[in-house]
Amino acid sequence: MIIPQEVRSVSLWQVALVLGVVYVAHKLLKSYRVRARSTPLAMPPRPSWFFGVSRLIINNPDASSMYEDWVQQFGSVFKIPAPLGGTRVILTDPKAIAHFYSVETWTYVQTKLSRVAIENLFGRGLLWAEGESHKRQRKAISPAFSNVAIRRLTSIFYDSVYKLKTNWDNQLASVDSALIDVETWMNHVSLDSIGIAGFSHDFGSLEGKRAAVAEVFDAMGRLKPSPITAIVILFGNALPILWRLPTETRKLQTKLNRAMEEIAVPLLENTRKEMRGLGEKGKEEKSIIGLLIKAEDTESSLQMSQEEIMAQMKVLILAGYETTSISLTWALIELSRKPEMQVRLREELKEQFPGSDPTWEQLTNGAGLHYLDAVVHEILRIHAPLAVTTRVAAKDDVIPLSQPLRLPNGELTDHIAVAEGQEVAVPIGYVNTARSVWGEDAREFRPERWLTPEGLPKKAQEVQGHRHLLTFVDGHRMCLGRGFALAEFKAVLGVLIKNYSFELPDGPETKIEYCRGVLPRPRVAGEKGACVPMRVRRVD
Numbered sequence: 001m002i003i004p005q006e007v008r009s010v011s012l013w014q015v016a017l018v019l020g021v022v023y024v025a026h027k028l029l030k031s032y033r034v035r036a037r038s039t040p041l042a043m044p045p046r047p048s049w050f051f052g053v054s055r056l057i058i059n060n061p062d063a064s065s066m067y068e069d070w071v072q073q074f075g076s077v078f079k080i081p082a083p084l085g086g087t088r089v090i091l092t093d094p095k096a097i098a099h100f101y102s103v104e105t106w107t108y109v110q111t112k113l114s115r116v117a118i119e120n121l122f123g124r125g126l127l128w129a130e131g132e133s134h135k136r137q138r139k140a141i142s143p144a145f146s147n148v149a150i151r152r153l154t155s156i157f158y159d160s161v162y163k164l165k166t167n168w169d170n171q172l173a174s175v176d177s178a179l180i181d182v183e184t185w186m187n188h189v190s191l192d193s194i195g196i197a198g199f200s201h202d203f204g205s206l207e208g209k210r211a212a213v214a215e216v217f218d219a220m221g222r223l224k225p226s227p228i229t230a231i232v233i234l235f236g237n238a239l240p241i242l243w244r245l246p247t248e249t250r251k252l253q254t255k256l257n258r259a260m261e262e263i264a265v266p267l268l269e270n271t272r273k274e275m276r277g278l279g280e281k282g283k284e285e286k287s288i289i290g291l292l293i294k295a296e297d298t299e300s301s302l303q304m305s306q307e308e309i310m311a312q313m314k315v316l317i318l319a320g321y322e323t324t325s326i327s328l329t330w331a332l333i334e335l336s337r338k339p340e341m342q343v344r345l346r347e348e349l350k351e352q353f354p355g356s357d358p359t360w361e362q363l364t365n366g367a368g369l370h371y372l373d374a375v376v377h378e379i380l381r382i383h384a385p386l387a388v389t390t391r392v393a394a395k396d397d398v399i400p401l402s403q404p405l406r407l408p409n410g411e412l413t414d415h416i417a418v419a420e421g422q423e424v425a426v427p428i429g430y431v432n433t434a435r436s437v438w439g440e441d442a443r444e445f446r447p448e449r450w451l452t453p454e455g456l457p458k459k460a461q462e463v464q465g466h467r468h469l470l471t472f473v474d475g476h477r478m479c480l481g482r483g484f485a486l487a488e489f490k491a492v493l494g495v496l497i498k499n500y501s502f503e504l505p506d507g508p509e510t511k512i513e514y515c516r517g518v519l520p521r522p523r524v525a526g527e528k529g530a531c532v533p534m535r536v537r538r539v540d
């Protein structure tokens with residue numbers, strides 16, 4: 001049958017109109033239901049329906065000050081305008097935060113958008129899983145992060161930093177000092193360490209090889225929002241097929257998968273050979289994923305598929321590569337801004353370990369390395385690589401508060417009601433550096449605060465998490481690799497500060513700014529990419 005053109009176009013318009021009306025009605029109904037079942041919280045004005053305050057936060061190098069203003073105006077729990085007309089509840093009260101993390105992955109889950117993005121890029125591994133599936137995966141992978149396992153991996157961190165040392169010593173053989181981009185080298189140390197310790201693969205970046213994985217991460221940081229990506233982000237939840245469009249992100253995903261496959265296949269083969277007694281003599285598999293494959297087999301449960309193994313490998317790279325290299329870079333920056341602290345750390349290292357390097361026990365239990373421990377934790381406090389946890393409520397919830405909160409209607413409350421579908425966030429970076437929690441010098445790099453005999457301020461002690469910091473979050477998703485990260489951070493920083501002195505190109509006042517990466521990275525102002533060139537000298 002031939003349908004006249006005008007009839008066809010009219011019906012298309014009608015369909016589009018009906019769909020539009022249904023969509024808007026659904027959105028309105030949903031927001032009405034969320035509002036009806038939620039405690040009415042205070043909220044700052046909305047600067048844009050499309051972006052909410054997200055652009056103000058992302059573009060603000062001092063987002064903590066914005067949160068501080070809001071806390072002063074509205075109290076410890078409030079709402080902020082989120083993108084597309086939505087709202088987000090912000091928790092800064094310690095009891096509320098502890099509750100939130102204690103029910104995360106069950107009551108609070110990844111937003112649909114993050115979940116699809118994580119699945120597409122990094123597979124259905126630990127970071128993607130929620131609830132029962134997350135519990136099962138975490139139980140399977142946890143033994144590979146035990147103290148015994150990390151202790152056996154510590155030599156890998158030293159191997160990496162000594163490869164760096166060989167290169168730097170060559171550069172400094174005939175000159176007094178050299179200008180070295182320390183951020184790139186921290187990336188190499190971190191990537192090669194996670195490759196070998198995580199899944200027995202040497203990326204070789206410390207020897208000048210260009211790893212495809214590092215290229216993917218660099219490219220992800222440089223991705224520019226295109227109209228097609230915007231469409232996928234806006235409508236991807238409703239129409240998952242859009243995620244299959246050949247966007248730049250999808251191309252990177254294919255490249256990352258290919259690179260990881262090349263690593264996963266031999267690892268699986270070698271580990272299974274070893275378990276059948278056919279492995280290379282003296283080459284026992286001790287990497288995190290290797291241990292995981294072995295454990296699965298001895299428990300004679302189902303073997304992990306190659307796809308699952310790749311997903312966990314990608315989780316390790318995503319979770320462990322940038323976080324550690326960014327933290328090491330910030331440590332060198334802060335110690336260059338405060339040369340007297342650099343000298344104090346060097347003296348401690350030389351005094352305690354004049355002719356050797358500390359073992360895992362010595363790194364972990366202090367062994368006189370109190371200042372090293374203080375520097376590391378102070379960096380993790382003021383430069384948390386992940387600045388916020390954002391989740392959505394999967395069901396209605398009641399969040400308890402440690403202090404009564406004054407609501408906009410004048411009532412006082414000791415709890416708040418949150419409805420299913422409401423976004424909730426914990427601003428990690430702000431809580432770690434809040435003056436009301438850490439004192440007037442909260443924003444300053446002052447490792448000495450960790451050494452005071454009376455301990456941390458009382459308010460800080462109310463915050464749960466590793467050493468009262470939210471840097472590794474808390475609860476079910478608390479960073480599994482924190483023992484790994486701390487051992488690596490201390491081992492690498494110890495060798496660097498013992499052997500070299502670091503100066504920023506324009507002295508302690510050199511301007512440092514953030515640049516985009518998968519996570520925000522530091523750079524010396526004016527540099528094109530994420531570069532932190534420093535004047536490096538050998539010290540005897």
Ligand code: HEM
Pocket residue numbers: 126127138194198315316319320321323324327384385386389471472473476477478479480481482484485
């Ligand atoms: C300074 C370094 C590090 C920091 C600040 C850090 C921080 C974090 C944070 C904030 C999370 C929670 C992510 C979320 O809620 O979505 C996390 C999860 C995780 N991290 Fe780390 N991380 C670091 C290093 C590492 C390293 C080196 C590894 C592995 C060797 C690692 C493995 C993991 C894993 C497996 C998870 C997922 C836990 C789960 O979902 O149950 N992390 N990390």
